[in-house]
Amino acid sequence: MLSTMQDVPLLISRILAHGSTIHGTSQVITWTGEGEPQRRSFAEIGARAAQLAHALREDLGVRDDHRVATLAWNNAEHVEAYFAIPSMGAVLHTLNLRLPAEQLAWIVNHAADRVVIVNGSLLPLLAPLLPHLKSVEHIVVTGPGDRSALDGAGVPVHEYEELIAGKPDTYDWPELDERTAAAMCYTSGTTGDPKGVVYSHRSIYLHSMQVNMAESMGLTDQDTSLVVVPQFHVNAWGLPHATFMTGVNMLMPDRFLQPAPLAEMIAAERPTHAAAVPTIWQGLLAELTARPRDVSSLTQVTIGGSACPPSLMRAFDALGMRVCHAWGMTETSPLGTVARPPAHAIGTDEEFAYRVTQGRFPAGVEARLTGPGGERLPWDGESAGELEVRGAWIAGAYYNGPDTESLRPADKFSEDGWLKTGDVGTISPDGYLTLTDRAKDVIKSGGEWISSVELENALMSHPEVAEAAVVAVPDDKWGERPLATVVLREGSTADFASLRAFLADEGKIAKWQLPERWTIIESVPKTSVGKFDKKVLRRQYAAGDLDVTRL
Numbered sequence: 001m002l003s004t005m006q007d008v009p010l011l012i013s014r015i016l017a018h019g020s021t022i023h024g025t026s027q028v029i030t031w032t033g034e035g036e037p038q039r040r041s042f043a044e045i046g047a048r049a050a051q052l053a054h055a056l057r058e059d060l061g062v063r064d065d066h067r068v069a070t071l072a073w074n075n076a077e078h079v080e081a082y083f084a085i086p087s088m089g090a091v092l093h094t095l096n097l098r099l100p101a102e103q104l105a106w107i108v109n110h111a112a113d114r115v116v117i118v119n120g121s122l123l124p125l126l127a128p129l130l131p132h133l134k135s136v137e138h139i140v141v142t143g144p145g146d147r148s149a150l151d152g153a154g155v156p157v158h159e160y161e162e163l164i165a166g167k168p169d170t171y172d173w174p175e176l177d178e179r180t181a182a183a184m185c186y187t188s189g190t191t192g193d194p195k196g197v198v199y200s201h202r203s204i205y206l207h208s209m210q211v212n213m214a215e216s217m218g219l220t221d222q223d224t225s226l227v228v229v230p231q232f233h234v235n236a237w238g239l240p241h242a243t244f245m246t247g248v249n250m251l252m253p254d255r256f257l258q259p260a261p262l263a264e265m266i267a268a269e270r271p272t273h274a275a276a277v278p279t280i281w282q283g284l285l286a287e288l289t290a291r292p293r294d295v296s297s298l299t300q301v302t303i304g305g306s307a308c309p310p311s312l313m314r315a316f317d318a319l320g321m322r323v324c325h326a327w328g329m330t331e332t333s334p335l336g337t338v339a340r341p342p343a344h345a346i347g348t349d350e351e352f353a354y355r356v357t358q359g360r361f362p363a364g365v366e367a368r369l370t371g372p373g374g375e376r377l378p379w380d381g382e383s384a385g386e387l388e389v390r391g392a393w394i395a396g397a398y399y400n401g402p403d404t405e406s407l408r409p410a411d412k413f414s415e416d417g418w419l420k421t422g423d424v425g426t427i428s429p430d431g432y433l434t435l436t437d438r439a440k441d442v443i444k445s446g447g448e449w450i451s452s453v454e455l456e457n458a459l460m461s462h463p464e465v466a467e468a469a470v471v472a473v474p475d476d477k478w479g480e481r482p483l484a485t486v487v488l489r490e491g492s493t494a495d496f497a498s499l500r501a502f503l504a505d506e507g508k509i510a511k512w513q514l515p516e517r518w519t520i521i522e523s524v525p526k527t528s529v530g531k532f533d534k535k536v537l538r539r540q541y542a543a544g545d546l547d548v549t550r551l
């Protein structure tokens with residue numbers, strides 16, 4: 001028997017219509033670096049998104065599932081593109097502006113992007129790539145920045161504001177199938193070629209509702225969210241879509257992502273929420289310690305993208321900012337878990353222990369752990385295995401590989417269709433995930449596993465350690481052993497023996513897991529989205545470029 005309910009497709013145009021009317025006075029505030037920030041209401045964003053869609057269709061010939069790429073910071077025009085492109089039926093492709101040029105060109109060609117909307121300040125990055133971009137037919141430039149880099153570009157160049165000026169401010173958005181492609185994002189690809197994940201209208205709609213739940217971010221129109229996580233990093237964790245559902249104001253940092261301007265915009269615009277990877281918060285913490293500002297408005301901070309060191313969480317707690325840890329990946333839209341402690345733990349000693357886990361799975365995400373031999377592991381908080389997930393906003397394949405094998409590689413998807421995350425960890429009986437490592441980062445020492453993340457967190461809780469990364473290095477006797485690479489705070493006199501003693505102290509780390517190889521580095525190499533880039537450290541070690549002391 002079929003239900004008697006209406007079948008209304010879950011479309012991004014519906015999120016836009018809702019946000020720009022019911023929450024028409026909410027704002028996207030873009031930092032400009034000097035003077036007043038740019039303020040644009042959701043109603044204006046809605047009107048301009050319609051104008052952009054007219055311009056793309058009528059002037060640039062975008063139709064069907066044409067890909068329109070953005071190479072842009074977080075700002076109001078980028079939000080307009082977020083809504084206009086999928087709503088008209090085309091596919092938004094957000095490009096990661098921190099990727100090496102070669103990879104960027106590969107990705108544009110793989111996705112066959114026809115139009116690139118680019119911020120003026122990023123033209124020096126785009127211009128040299130143009131001769132290699134086979135599919136690009138139009139460039140649209142927004143915001144400040146010298147245009148001369150595009151002289152002789154070989155393709156038509158348009159000014160965003162001129163292109164949309166005078167276009168109708170409403171659009172008859174098509175009634176699409178909700179499973180149609182809406183947006184795509186390539187994984188940051190630490191190994192092999194980057195892989196494209198294609199989100200549907202339906203997956204984005206359902207994911208946005210989850211982001212808005214009280215057990216996730218739970219924001220309302222009384223909130224302002226400082227969206228530091230880039231719009232090219234898994235759709236800024238879904239915030240632009242989720243905020244249009246609930247009227248949350250968005251504070252966009254544009255290109256001003258350094259700790260000092262971030263601290264200034266928090267003091268000036270008083271956001272209540274912020275979202276970013278741990279490295280951003282490490283930088284902000286140092287800035288606020290050196291030059292305190294009034295950051296009292298910011299009571300909720302979502303940290304994810306890599307493990308949040310407990311020491312960082314405590315430091316922000318002390319400043320009155322409550323950190324909420326979350327886990328996800330490009331393939332999971334990204335919301336996979338959120339670490340809100342259960343009711344019985346609130347106010348007890350257990351509360352912090354829950355907050356430092358990666359968090360609990362929401363109703364829309366099913367999880368299981370798989371052991372090295374493919375066996376299912378229990379949720380006992382002890383058995384560690386690879387995390388596999390399934391759900392309506394989880395990828396089931398990659399985009400347009402040359403063959404089926406590459407669309408659904410066996411190391412990424414199980415035979416029965418679950419996503420293999422490559423993350424190793426445990427799940428407690430009440431559904432809290434604790435990640436101990438990436439499968440490829442775990443240290444396999446004499447048949448036992450050592451968690452590099454656990455060693456890093458313990459090291460980073462030392463008051464004189466600014467950052468630390470631990471990687472597996474080959475060892476004749478044990479197969480692999482940990483190498484500790486440490487960044488000391490200015491003026492620190494700590495030596496390796498004292499750091500090792502600190503790790504051993506109070507049984508923090510089991511004796512057999514203590515690293516015997518140590519090195520001081522200036523900073524931990526980072527990937528394009530600000531995560532520790534351990535393959536660079538492994539390479540440096542293999543090439544003999546690190547000055548390693550053996551204890």
Ligand code: AMP
Binds near residue numbers: 303306308327435
């Ligand atoms: P990306 O697709 O670039 O967002 O990378 C996803 C990967 O980041 C995950 O598979 C994890 O390895 C890592 N990651 C994300 N969030 C966390 C977290 N809270 N703790 C530990 N690792 C994380």
